[in-house]
Amino acid sequence: MSTALVDAPTTGGPAVAGARSPLRWAPLAVTLLFTAGALIATGTPVLDILKYALYTLGAVLVPGTLVYRAVRPTVHSLVDDLAMGIAVGLVLEIAGWAVFVGLGVPGLLWLWPLAVVVPFVAVPRLRRHWWVRGYTPVPIGWAWVVAAAAVFFVGYLALAFLRVNPILPAGEDDRQYLDLAYQLSLAGEAAHRFPPDLPQVSGEPLTYHWFGHMHMAVVGLIGHIDLTVVSLRLAVPGLSLASVLLTAVIGWRVSGKPYAGAAAAVLMWVIGEVSFSNPLTQPFGTQVRFAVWHGMSLTYSWVFLLALIGVVAVLLERARATGLYVLAFLFMLASTGAKASSLPVALAALGMVWLALLVAKRRIPWPVTVLIALGLAAQLIATAVLFRFRTYGLALDPLSNLAVFWDGPADRPLWKHLLIVGGVVLGFLVNMQIRGLAAGPLLTRKPREWEPVVWFLLGGALAGPALYLAFSTVNAQYFARAGFTFLVLAAGWGYAIALENARLTRRALVALASGSALLALALLAAQVRFASPDQGTHPYSPVLPILKWSAGLALIGALGAGAWFVGRRFAPALRGRGVLVALTFVMLAGAHHLPMDVYQTLKAPQGGPYFTAPLPRSRVDAARWVRAHSDPGDIVATNAHCLYPPAAGQDVSNCDARVFWLSGYAGRSVLVEGWGFAPRPTGPYGEFWDLERLRANDAAFLSPTADGLRDLRTRYKVRYLVVDRRSGTESPTLASLADKRYDNGQLAVYEIRR
Template sequence: MTHEVTEHPLTEQTGPATAGVAGRRRWFSKGIWPSPGWLALIFALAVSVVTLTYYGVTERDLITFSAYSLFCVTLPGTLIWRALQGRAGFLPLDAAFGTTVGFAVELPVYMLARQADQPFAVLAWPIITIVAFIAVPRLRKFWRGNRERMSAGAAWSAALGTSFTLVSTAFSSFRYNSLNEPYQAVMHVDFPFQFALVGEFKHDVPLNTPWVTGVDLVYHWYVYAHGAAASWISGVEPQVLIMRLLPIPMIAAFMLVVIALAHRITGRWWPGNLAIGLMLLAPVTVPWAWTSRPMDSIVFIDNLWVSPTQTFAALFCIVAIYVLCGIFQADEGKQRRRPLPWIVLTLLIGAMAGAKATFVPMLICGLLLALGLRVIRLKLPGPELPALLIAGAWLAFAQLVLYGSGSQGTEVNPLQTVKYSTLGRAVMGTQNAINDWGILWAMSGISLGACLFGWACMAGLLRRGWRTDPIVHVMAGFAISGLGALYILAHPGLSQTYFGRSATPYLGILAALGLAALLPKGKRVPRRFFAVAVLGVAGGVTALQLIRNGVGKQGPISPLASWTVEQATLPYVMLLQAVAVVAVLTAVIGVIVRLRRSHVLAVATLAVSSVAVTSGVLINQGIVDSLFSGQPQRDIVAPGNFFAMPPGAIDAGRWLRDNSRPRDLVATNSHCRAQISPCDSRDFWLAAFSERQVLLEGWSYTEPAFATGTIWDRTLYRSHFWDPALLNRNDEIFVDPTAERVNSFTADHGVRWLVAVGTTQIPDPEAKGEIWASPELAQFATERYKAGDVTVYEVR
């Protein structure tokens, strides 16, 4: 195995272009058409604009957010990245790395500006950066590119991957989470939670949980500080940022860094293209025709909008691994060790630690595996050891400072994940604490097996040279720990699934690297290889289709406990057998036609991987059907959804935001999501739209709430409030107000505003019914605004 050892360990160098590529570039430079790379960018922008506009984003918001992203994040970050590496690289890749640098620099600058109550002061860093790179002669060269263009295929892979992710999210999330009235009130329960956190970071207020003041905010909150800075500078509402705009630059940059990482390791572009395809299409294989995903999968693009913490951290993580790869390559090339890459790595891991709790432990597992294998092989530690110490220090900081040593409801409880899957419910019924270990092991084995078809090409990493590559070890340990945590840990909100989603990109990269190892650079691949590969792929696809239209066609009669284990596992067992036969036959044909051993293994693994890719294409058939159905694809109330905010909630919240001070404290009688009985305490709308601290709204998603029970006690959404005396005093002033009660309560707690909802659920998870806010409250507080069922009072 060979690596491109670079002059600077932060980025790869570029070699001379081939005559054919140079000829095409001259043609494009002389013609009126832009280059293929620019065409890919134009395509991705067009898809984004059309999709976002259809789903309610205004032209003004698109323009201002784009200007903010370009001039306040990407441009200054790109200049800094080029200065760090000492030269310009490929423009799209520099922009992706620069976007990551911009995010990392913006965070501490914005927090300082926020602390000084001057949020617009965050603009100082991009302005100073741009001016410095114009004024300082030694820095001016970083405005110029290197006159090299990355592969057109790589550019189109990134563009198509970003577009696919956006369109897929549009049909799975945007159409059910509207920006338009009255459908805004049906949005996913976590969106108001996200808006409230952005609002918390827009103002110089103590870092408390916005919907229940006095409870420390122990959460991975870095992305919400980014959202707050974006909201101040662009003027876009937090709602629009979280539900539509904020993740898009992160996803585009992530796709480009996937390509850059594969290129740095292999010296070729196509493994990065393949990695993106496997990451998006091959994470789970489904031999069923009756449902899209019968088992909980590790699909990377799930929840990229609902959980922007995942999206933010994923970008920091892959750039950190890219920088770590450069450190390893410099060490292998016996180059002089420089402190700069280590400083960059330290900052990236620090950003990752506060962006999402799942990533640093997984990186530590990867570094431990790499360190252990190096010590076994060479008897000496290498760069893995200092990287491990850095990651360990950041993990300690995050756990002790950011997360307050809490677990947020996560516990070690193996094999619980499958109980929540479609097949798990069909076999085991409603989720409960009873563990039939035989069934759990069988269902977990099927669940894990469904995730492994797409990664068959990783077998190529066993070849000499590749099996000793430390960056391969890091990514393998990272991915293995993610899959392990998926099945070992349990959480009331299935948050353990984020470990699996975090692993998916690296499984795709490793599979692409494995195929690259089987098809070495510089060695000709005979035509008969492609013929045999096509035969293997056709056999795998045929096997999948036959099973989907045979034993996998009919679903369970009832969604709960209507199937045996044998019925649930039969299609997977048959698929495994059929694919094994196809792979063996393909390998035999390869031997007969005298392919090399590496090529024989390549055609066999391609036959297996094609099954997963085909399954991924079929799962997304619904997107195509929806596009050509002629039916509206927005403002839809999904089955089982309801209007979970009271009428007038958004207007009243925003009025309060515009007519109060950031440190004003608000009290309300709204503690439960509307139209849900018994009480669902994931009620965050007032904190979300007022951007104010609420004394006691809902209380879910807090450490004290999780501490009231286990994963089977409905602690995610129906826990009891831990201070019933405060709850009773709070509600008394709305239900049965007197001058003494109102004055005493508001004075004791420093409450300035009262927000009364005409009808609310009784805040007792076991009780049913409604409570009414008394109109007599107007005798003891001044009514300032009314919208729908919501009335805002100012304390006299």
């Protein structure tokens, strides 16, 4: 690997034009103003936006940047310091939260940044990190491309997520995507308990990757912002912007080519999956569409995974940068606590580097060995402490995630079965992995000439889908998503090489950009006009739209390639640029995907086109009354356990126990709410494991007695009973045994007497 990885010089020419002009801040200003406008347009209070900005600056960016400057071996660029500073600040935030919440003083959490700021003010040797000189100028074109990707994605979030999920419901017919209340409940739990429990079942350990929800709690505690605003407005756009920036910065750092990072940011945050259905289907999952907001822990984890890739890349070149080993270990811990699927992919990538260096140099690569040891230690700590060795149903079952598409009758002819299997595999590769073809120019050299970081990116890109194919359940998709992070960095690098080899003039570059935009619009128009719902009856039917769309594009591409081959005889300017144009065409095959998601969301204004649950205003009002009139340690009981309560006489075994609104909007632990997401092998329709607790809970509403209520208060620490009359009316006796404190007709809140 060249020293460009560490120093990445960028000098002279139009690439850095205006580097000292005030206009160099214009891309950042446009991005922030657009984001603020999108938040305001979707009902976010302006004061909360300002509080969030101050929190980000004072509690994340400043302490994180100071620490990063103290441990990095060389100066790169200001944007590198700030992007990595965000990642480091979020790591330090975890420790600050654990200390202050663990000591029972969450209200003092705003003091934690002083543990960094004060030493950097008081210690003379550390003061130099407040002001740094010798930065590599940031190419203005790079800045505008990254800003455009960020603005595009924030616009997507505004239309596909923020607009259809109000901070608070407006009426009784409102609906919300199912998982959002669950995420809110985890943030509420983390705001006052270390370690957090499962808020839907008080006292049940939360063996889950909950660091992202802890982050939301910290934002609320330090910024004094309502958690509904943090969860449904600020956290996802904020973390997405950080991830877009880190994608571009790490792509630049690992390759030494600024526009490799810009291309990686576009490939990850603008271009989507290849498909051709309306509404969109996702047989193999998605990378950012829907995934970034339905489970914000994924977006949070990308910050640490990208930062880890950047640190490892430097260590593969400068093994003696001791401070970076500490930073790598912290990113490993944070990454696995944010999303359990990230670190296994990174470890597999390190394993490929280790093997490649062992073969090439015929000696043990000790720096990589140390990194692998640190990764295994972080994985063991997370598995034992956070997850308590639970797997959430993940089991080794090779190809099971694809086999569901080629299942068929036992008498199916072999040739037909092999054809279907091949089609499914091809559909998977085209749908999720085709953007990796842009890495081709990077891999044209002989493997023995590849730098260690190339092996690292290739290892992660292969490990992600390999682990997805090796394990069962839909959760295995997150391995593929982690691997995709490596893939886009390699693809961006390869695309930058193709761009350099093409030696485009400014006019040719404008033509390429304009043609790309027109092609993307044409693909979107074709999808809207001609795509239809997936109505097939075969298991492989969801894959057919992908194959048909790909075949059509392949035909167009072949015709275009033929025309290009003929045309370059008459137009010498076309020579040497065919590879770049072909790669651009392939990369744009999924350019319609995110706009198409917006299109289908516009037709489903209540929570979007995904699985939504009823969230009437009366429920939220009652829950927020409980929050305002209780202490964080108070336990609440409710009769609402089923998403759709069974009618009288109906079998309760069909209860869909994914009910989270009370714990979410009250921010309090519930004795038994919905257990569908509990870290136990029950599932949404499984039986609750503690029948004694459930019977005691339900008896308080159906057949209350003084002794029973007293037992709830003394044994389970229950203070309030929340009656949801949609799930069943309370016994008339309850009013004589407990004090009614709130009633809005649909819900009532009783306080158990002491």
